[in-house]
Amino acid sequence: MAKITVRNLTKRYGSATALNNVSLEIESGEFLVLLGPSGCGKTTLLRCLAGLETPDEGEIIIGDHVVFSSKNNTMVPPGKRNLGMVFQSYALWPHMSVRDNVKFGLDVLKTPKGVADERLDQVLDDVGLAHLDGRYPSELSGGQQQRVALARLLATQPPVFLMDEPLSNLDARLRMDMRVELKRFQSDTGATTVYVTHDQTEAMTMSTRVVVMKDGEIQQISPPDQLYRQPENTFVADFIGMPRINLVELNAEDGRATSFSNGDIRVETGWAPGVQKVIIGARPEDITLSTDSGAPGEDYQISAVLPNGPETIIQLTKGQTVMIARVGHDTEFATGQTVKLSFKRQSLNIYNAKTGALVTPPDMGVAKAG
Amino acid sequence: MSDISVPAHGLRSRLHRSATDPVNILMLLLLAVLAYLVLWPFIQLTIETLTWSQGDRRLSRDAVPGEFTWFHWLQATTGPLSTKVLYGPLINTMITGIVSTILALLAGGVLAWCVVRSDMPGKRWLQPILTLPYILPSFAIALAWETVFRSPKVGGQPGLFEALLGTAPPEWLSYGAVPISITLAIHYFPFAYLLVAGALATIDSQMEEGALISGAGRLMILRRITFPVVAPAFAAAFILTFGKTIGQFALPFLLGAPTQYHTVATMVYANLALGLDSMAFVLAIVLIAMSLVAIWFSNRFVGKKSRRFETISGKGFRSRTIALGAWRWPVFTAVAMFSFTVGILPLILLGVQSVMLIDGFYGLENLTSHFWFGTSNPEIAFGEPGVLHNDIILGATWNTLKLAFISAVIASVVGLVIAYISVRRADNPLARALDQISFIPFLFPTIAFGAMYLTLFAEPVGPIPALYGTFTLLVLISVVSRLPYSVKTGVTAVTQIGKELEEAAELAGAGWGMRFRRIIMPLASSGVLSGMMVSFVGVMRELSLIILLITPSTRVLMTVGFGYAEEGLSQLSNALVLIVAVLTIIGELILMWIGKGKMARLRDKQS
Numbered sequence: 001m002a003k004i005t006v007r008n009l010t011k012r013y014g015s016a017t018a019l020n021n022v023s024l025e026i027e028s029g030e031f032l033v034l035l036g037p038s039g040c041g042k043t044t045l046l047r048c049l050a051g052l053e054t055p056d057e058g059e060i061i062i063g064d065h066v067v068f069s070s071k072n073n074t075m076v077p078p079g080k081r082n083l084g085m086v087f088q089s090y091a092l093w094p095h096m097s098v099r100d101n102v103k104f105g106l107d108v109l110k111t112p113k114g115v116a117d118e119r120l121d122q123v124l125d126d127v128g129l130a131h132l133d134g135r136y137p138s139e140l141s142g143g144q145q146q147r148v149a150l151a152r153l154l155a156t157q158p159p160v161f162l163m164d165e166p167l168s169n170l171d172a173r174l175r176m177d178m179r180v181e182l183k184r185f186q187s188d189t190g191a192t193t194v195y196v197t198h199d200q201t202e203a204m205t206m207s208t209r210v211v212v213m214k215d216g217e218i219q220q221i222s223p224p225d226q227l228y229r230q231p232e233n234t235f236v237a238d239f240i241g242m243p244r245i246n247l248v249e250l251n252a253e254d255g256r257a258t259s260f261s262n263g264d265i266r267v268e269t270g271w272a273p274g275v276q277k278v279i280i281g282a283r284p285e286d287i288t289l290s291t292d293s294g295a296p297g298e299d300y301q302i303s304a305v306l307p308n309g310p311e312t313i314i315q316l317t318k319g320q321t322v323m324i325a326r327v328g329h330d331t332e333f334a335t336g337q338t339v340k341l342s343f344k345r346q347s348l349n350i351y352n353a354k355t356g357a358l359v360t361p362p363d364m365g366v367a368k369a370g
Numbered sequence: 371m372s373d374i375s376v377p378a379h380g381l382r383s384r385l386h387r388s389a390t391d392p393v394n395i396l397m398l399l400l401l402a403v404l405a406y407l408v409l410w411p412f413i414q415l416t417i418e419t420l421t422w423s424q425g426d427r428r429l430s431r432d433a434v435p436g437e438f439t440w441f442h443w444l445q446a447t448t449g450p451l452s453t454k455v456l457y458g459p460l461i462n463t464m465i466t467g468i469v470s471t472i473l474a475l476l477a478g479g480v481l482a483w484c485v486v487r488s489d490m491p492g493k494r495w496l497q498p499i500l501t502l503p504y505i506l507p508s509f510a511i512a513l514a515w516e517t518v519f520r521s522p523k524v525g526g527q528p529g530l531f532e533a534l535l536g537t538a539p540p541e542w543l544s545y546g547a548v549p550i551s552i553t554l555a556i557h558y559f560p561f562a563y564l565l566v567a568g569a570l571a572t573i574d575s576q577m578e579e580g581a582l583i584s585g586a587g588r589l590m591i592l593r594r595i596t597f598p599v600v601a602p603a604f605a606a607a608f609i610l611t612f613g614k615t616i617g618q619f620a621l622p623f624l625l626g627a628p629t630q631y632h633t634v635a636t637m638v639y640a641n642l643a644l645g646l647d648s649m650a651f652v653l654a655i656v657l658i659a660m661s662l663v664a665i666w667f668s669n670r671f672v673g674k675k676s677r678r679f680e681t682i683s684g685k686g687f688r689s690r691t692i693a694l695g696a697w698r699w700p701v702f703t704a705v706a707m708f709s710f711t712v713g714i715l716p717l718i719l720l721g722v723q724s725v726m727l728i729d730g731f732y733g734l735e736n737l738t739s740h741f742w743f744g745t746s747n748p749e750i751a752f753g754e755p756g757v758l759h760n761d762i763i764l765g766a767t768w769n770t771l772k773l774a775f776i777s778a779v780i781a782s783v784v785g786l787v788i789a790y791i792s793v794r795r796a797d798n799p800l801a802r803a804l805d806q807i808s809f810i811p812f813l814f815p816t817i818a819f820g821a822m823y824l825t826l827f828a829e830p831v832g833p834i835p836a837l838y839g840t841f842t843l844l845v846l847i848s849v850v851s852r853l854p855y856s857v858k859t860g861v862t863a864v865t866q867i868g869k870e871l872e873e874a875a876e877l878a879g880a881g882w883g884m885r886f887r888r889i890i891m892p893l894a895s896s897g898v899l900s901g902m903m904v905s906f907v908g909v910m911r912e913l914s915l916i917i918l919l920i921t922p923s924t925r926v927l928m929t930v931g932f933g934y935a936e937e938g939l940s941q942l943s944n945a946l947v948l949i950v951a952v953l954t955i956i957g958e959l960i961l962m963w964i965g966k967g968k969m970a971r972l973r974d975k976q977s
Contacts, residue, residue: 052873
């Protein structure tokens with residue numbers, strides 16, 4: 001199939017840099033998600049892969065072909081890159097029927113009529129639109145339009161799928177169903193897939209690896225679980241996860257390398273990060289609350305209780321420090337209550353406050369929170 | 371741009387790519403062609419006024435053909451004839467232009483308010499009648515005026531006025547500033563009406579309701595809220611209408627020339643008829659200058675003010691009609707009578723007169739179908755056969771339809787291509803230049819534009835043959851003069867086509883030609899088709915643009931009709947103008963049927 005290599009890609013618009021020296025390897029058959037806030041360059045990167053944008057510098061290799069290289073003056077036009085794309089708006093041609101929309105790519109390839117018809121029937125059947133093939137896009141629901149876009153992608157059987165926020169125009173329920181289906185088509189075809197989204201649930205549930213981007217630069221490339229458990233910097237830590245991770249800046253206590261505080265709270269890391277100022281990152285579910293005054297931890301006051309279906313979000317304060325904890329739905333915590341708060345030490349991430357980068361411990365020892 | 375920081379090889383590769391991009395090739399080609407068809411004629415015309423020509427030998431002994439001279443400009447501005455040739459016509463142009471524009475704006479503004487904002491009954495069928503005078507060829511109204519107010523003092527038969535009242539109308543009512551201003555106003559008020567109605571339709575009633583709640587009365591709301599909000603549109607309408615009136619040629623010519631009342635536009639024609647080409651060109655440049663100043667003012671005014679008054683916010687927009695109460699039916703009667711008088715009566719007058727054997731005698735025994743169906747009879751109209759038996763007219767009809775059709779199709783397709791380039795390559799300065807250059811013909815008063823092409827294509831230049839007297843030249847000038855409109859239509863159409871629709875096709879491997887044919891063209895087709903129809907009708911009723919370029923073999927209905935009117939064969943000219951009127955009305959009806967006509971769009975806005 002097709003492996004994709006991106007080397008030192010840079011793309012500027014006037015004085016703004018959309019992609020800054022981006023390098024990336026995408027394995028054949030991988031489902032790679034580009035994730036980031038709007039304006040981070042993820043869509044630009046996808047469009048560069050597609051050939052819809054011309055980068056200023058760098059190199060893109062798809063399969064065995066160099067499709068872009070600023071050194072060799074190579075710029076293979078989009079139609080010759082052998083890839084398919086689903087647009088955010090679906091980009092269905094409103095003056096063509098469902099069947100003609102799907103057929104267009106086969107027409108361009110001059111596929112013989114018999115073969116093309118067979119392929120069309122099969123693709124339309126696969127996406128469950130066989131009975132609607134004479135309709136026009138405006139006569140279809142959002143979900144059906146999405147399927148047409150998908151069928152159009154599948155028709156020419158490209159080894160690479162590019163998807164630009166394909167599910168963002170669907171309602172929440174439909175989005176869930178389509179995630180499953182997209183995943184199925186991807187694994188059935190084995191196509192290398194690059195998928196752009198700003199929805200982290202989508203990224204987490206569908207990808208084999210996630211690329212988090214910010215300001216035209218790659219922040220982290222990891223499988224989804226590692227992205228969640230071990231964000232490599234404070235930006236990623238803060239961006240991933242809902243409710244957001246607790247990030248608290250602390251200073252090393254005099255003469256001690258493993259104990260940090262900010263006046264309100266103290267945290268024992270149990271190992272020496274080797275910097276004066278740290279930011280600790282604790283996911284809301286990595287916080288343990290207890291009404292038992294003998295429990296380990298520090299006293300916090302509950303300032304808000306926000307039930308949210310299967311879970312309850314609890315906001316706690318100690319002095320100026322605010323923490324968010326996630327507990328089960330059957331909690332009996334109430335606003336105003338004072339509780340003991342402790343961290344699950346092994347889940348705590350420590351960042352260098354100056355650089356924002358993750359500081360990894362020499363070993364994963366378990367110790368009591370301070 | 372970032373190009374500075376791009377290494378040299380990257381730049382070269384980009385140059386290579388852009389040189390092979392079909393859109394870029396097309397863009398450069400169109401730029402070159404339009405520069406030659408729009409900019410160069412103007413330069414050529416200017417050079418012509420600054421050079422001695424062969425014919426100037428009879429004007430001055432100093433004339434050295436081909437040499438530079440200020441002679442023509444000095445003659446026009448300080449010569450003994452300057453009052454008659456330049457200053458008099460200039461003043462006449464200003465007077466008729468300003469008076470007719472004020473009248474047109476008053477009528478158009480009041481009517482627009484009645485139709486858009488009041489609950490006047492019968493709007494649906496009054497609207498099309500109100501636009502009729504603008505749809506008709508402008509000199510149809512001049513002919514109808516003549517039919518009524520013709521004065522035998524100037525020669526010819528008496529008009530309806532004298533036949534009914536027994537006494538000749540005063541000359542100032544027959545010819546000169548008064549009739550020209552009134553007929554120009556009748557022809558252009560629908561233009562002002564459409565502009566003001568468009569502005570009124572965008573007013574959010576909530577603004578007025580806000581004032582109502584604060585206790586303001588109806589008149590106060592009109593004065594303090596409604597009028598100030600549409601004021602920029604009003605000002606723009608004033609200047610645009612004025613700019614259009616000064617370029618009018620046939621109408622002031624018919625109602626002014628008999629008493630030597632000339633505007634700059636008619637003076638261009640008169641000078642050319644006398645063989646004083648260079649003087650005519652000087653006047654054409656004066657006319658262009660006037661138009662440029664007007665448009666410049668309009669842009670300045672509208673550009674600055676209207677943005678501040680941007681009223682379409684999309685959300686919660688409501689337009690409430692205002693109840694006229696007891697005035698409902700009186701207002702309706704007044705509007706209906708007005709629209710009958712200006713929209714339908716002229717056509718009836720022309721029709722009646724075209725079946726009178728001897729012009730000016732109103733009686734059943736004087737009726738004849740000769741001017742429609744008759745064959746040549748030396749006793750009537752110098753032996754000219756009726757319009758439906760006249761080879762010249764049949765030929766002219768064919769020429770008219772052919773010219774209108776070919777020009778409309780070419781203008782629409784070229785307009786769409788230019789629109790595509792200017793929308794999709796908006797960041798390319800050359801694309802912007804192309805967009806602007808295609809708008810320039812809008813700035814040229816049509817008769818001046820005709821004068822330019824007269825000089826440009828009189829002799830072969832390089833590979834381009836002398837086109838004077840050919841049908842091709844008529845097509846060229848018609849296409850170029852329609853471009854400002856067709857590009858605008860095209861831009862609206864292309865802007866609505868999402869870029870992704872094209873990218874999806876590009877990813878499938880479709881080249882630019884295939885994308886344009888299979889995606890852009892079909893999706894733009896409804897807008898472009900209605901634009902094509904507008905152009906078709908526009909070219910069909912065009913006279914001043916081509917009057918200077920017509921030769922016997924390329925006659926069209928309008929020029930033949932004008933020729934008859936000039937010779938005093940009013941029945942024949944009336945019959946011809948009626949044919950053109952019917953053809954244009956059919957065209958407009960088709961437009962309305964397509965549902966993209968001006969009226970339809972207006973209705974959509976209201977509902």
